[in-house]
Amino acid sequence: MKTTGGTDDQKRRAAEAAVEAVEDGMVVGLGTGSTAAFAIEAIGDLVADGMDVRGVPTSFASRELARDCGVPLADLDEVDAIDLAIDGADQVADGALVKGGGAAHAREKIVDAFADRFLVVADPSKMADELSHPVPVEVLPDARTTVAAAVSDLGGDAELRLAERKDGPVVTDNGNLVLDCDFGTIDDPGPLAASLSSLPGVVEHGIFAGLADVIYVGTDDGVDVIEL
Numbered sequence: 001m002k003t004t005g006g007t008d009d010q011k012r013r014a015a016e017a018a019v020e021a022v023e024d025g026m027v028v029g030l031g032t033g034s035t036a037a038f039a040i041e042a043i044g045d046l047v048a049d050g051m052d053v054r055g056v057p058t059s060f061a062s063r064e065l066a067r068d069c070g071v072p073l074a075d076l077d078e079v080d081a082i083d084l085a086i087d088g089a090d091q092v093a094d095g096a097l098v099k100g101g102g103a104a105h106a107r108e109k110i111v112d113a114f115a116d117r118f119l120v121v122a123d124p125s126k127m128a129d130e131l132s133h134p135v136p137v138e139v140l141p142d143a144r145t146t147v148a149a150a151v152s153d154l155g156g157d158a159e160l161r162l163a164e165r166k167d168g169p170v171v172t173d174n175g176n177l178v179l180d181c182d183f184g185t186i187d188d189p190g191p192l193a194a195s196l197s198s199l200p201g202v203v204e205h206g207i208f209a210g211l212a213d214v215i216y217v218g219t220d221d222g223v224d225v226i227e228l
Contacts, residue, residue: 005123005125006122006124006125006126006218008034008038009218009220010123010124010219010220011034011218012038013218013219013222013223014035014038014121014122014123014216014223015038015039015042015218016039016042017121017216017225018039018086018214019042019043019046019086021117021119022051022053023083024051024052024053025052026053026054027053027054027055027079027082027083028043028053028054028056028083028084028085028086029056029082029085029087029112029118030043030056030057030062030063031062031085031086031088031108032058032061032062032087032108033087033088033101033102035088035121035122035123035218036062036086036087036121038121039086039121040062040066040069040071041065041069043066043069043071044066044069044070044071045069047069047070047072053072054072054073054074054079055073056074056075056076056079056111057073058087058104058111058112059102059173061102062104076111076114081116082111082114082115083115083116084115084117085111085112085114085115085118085119086119086121087099087111087112087118088120088121088122088126089120089122089126090126090133091126091127091128091131091132092120092128092212092215093128093130093131094129094130095215096131096189096207096208096209096210097120097208097211097212098131098133098135098136098206098207098208099208100135100136100138100205100206101136103136103138103170103172103173104173105136105138105204105208106176106203106204107173109208112208113211118211118212118213119212119213119214119215119216120212120214122215122217122218123217123218124217124218124219127217130185130186130187131189131207132184132185132186134159134180134181134182134183135156135180135182135183135186135192135196135205135206135207136179136181136205136206137151137179137180137181137196137202137204137205138172138174138176138177138178138202138203138204138205139176139177139178139179139201139202139203140176140177140201140203141175141176142201143200143201143202144160144177144201146201147179147201147202148160150199151179151181151199154183154192154196155183155184156181156182157182158179158180158181159179159180159181159182160177160178161177161178161180174203176203181196186207189209192207193205193207213227213228214226214228215228
């Protein structure tokens with residue numbers, strides 16, 4: 001379930017502002033999505049200017065873009081630490097996020113949580129007073145129906161994400177399926193996140209609560225920086 005909204009200029013401003021935090025010698029988590037892509041391109045410019053930066057990609061797409069931009073890459077098990085992770089969001093409310101529009105949220109959460117600092121880049125269309133975006137839940141294929149039933153018990157409506165350019169469902173980089181789970185307004189994301197994590201067959205869900213350190217919101221004439 002890819003989200004739309006915001007302009008490229010807004011996204012680029014947010015991404016480039018976050019990349020200003022990248023310093024020589026850093027290992028940087030490379031997010032997935034249209035706004036994170038601008039950050040990867042900006043990091044590529046730093047590398048071209050001689051800065052020593054290694055990137056840890058969160059998806060096949062971010063890996064390929066980073067290669068095209070000349071960013072040296074490392075696998076997660078090849079680094080002792082990640083200094084910064086820069087990633088986008090499908091919705092942001094009071095510091096909590098819903099992610100997973102690109103079906104990469106399992107690896108994104110691993111990288112973002114491991115980073116010393118997690119910087120979120122977004123445009124104004126992603127900002128909300130409360131989370132209400134359907135929550136992507138990556139599930140083992142055999143667990144699709146059982147997890148969907150459990151989501152219903154939690155008050156949600158689970159829909160299998162279908163591919164846009166081919167028949168059949170979306171398959172993640174991990175070989176799993178994605179259920180987009182609509183819970184309506186999520187007043188308290190923490191308990192729901194814990195409940196989803198406890199379901200057998202769930203690989204990861206798209207609620208990112210308590211992980212972000214700074215949110216950069218690109219606007220038409222600048223960037224709003226929200227310190228958490």
